[in-house]
Amino acid sequence: MSNIPVNDLRKGEVFKENGQPFVVVKYSHVKMGRGNAVIKIKAKNLKTGAVLEKSFLSGSSVEEADVEKIKVQYLYKSGETYSFMDSQTFETIELSRSFIGDDVNYLKEGEPCQLLKFEGGPVSLELPLSVVLKIAETGSGFKGNSVTNMMKPAKLETGLEVQVPNFINEGESVKIDTRTGEYVERA
Numbered sequence: 001m002s003n004i005p006v007n008d009l010r011k012g013e014v015f016k017e018n019g020q021p022f023v024v025v026k027y028s029h030v031k032m033g034r035g036n037a038v039i040k041i042k043a044k045n046l047k048t049g050a051v052l053e054k055s056f057l058s059g060s061s062v063e064e065a066d067v068e069k070i071k072v073q074y075l076y077k078s079g080e081t082y083s084f085m086d087s088q089t090f091e092t093i094e095l096s097r098s099f100i101g102d103d104v105n106y107l108k109e110g111e112p113c114q115l116l117k118f119e120g121g122p123v124s125l126e127l128p129l130s131v132v133l134k135i136a137e138t139g140s141g142f143k144g145n146s147v148t149n150m151m152k153p154a155k156l157e158t159g160l161e162v163q164v165p166n167f168i169n170e171g172e173s174v175k176i177d178t179r180t181g182e183y184v185e186r187a
Contacts, residue, residue, distance in 0.1 A: 003061035016065040021046040046123040105160035
């Protein structure tokens, strides 16, 4: 395996330390008076989900992780198993509910995602930044409240509950940010 200079570690870069894959969440370069610069990163362990902060001296390096990014498409749910199809080989990949976590609320049949594989096994599922979902049920808005940003609860087709503006009605589609779980706009 080759090494990556720590000066090249940027957000989204994947490296390996002690046999574990990490993705850089935050990167900063600190230079203090005399002496060497220090590279500070915040990294997330792709296997455990734990986040750690590390400092490296400028000029050092970390081991490159053998990570493969695969484009997949969500197919269907069967019990606690979610099936995806590799967009290139058309192979079916099954992931458990515990592996996907709360991201299941953003999965819609036919939606594209990215699967990260480390040493042949899946370690992370990356969703698109936003998804369009249909509103299954919501209360009626109050007429005349167009001046204020009044919000009301709405249940989406996947079971996710979000706050939407009063003018949004049942059956309409809305765009939801998958990072925050918040309403973005009417679709």
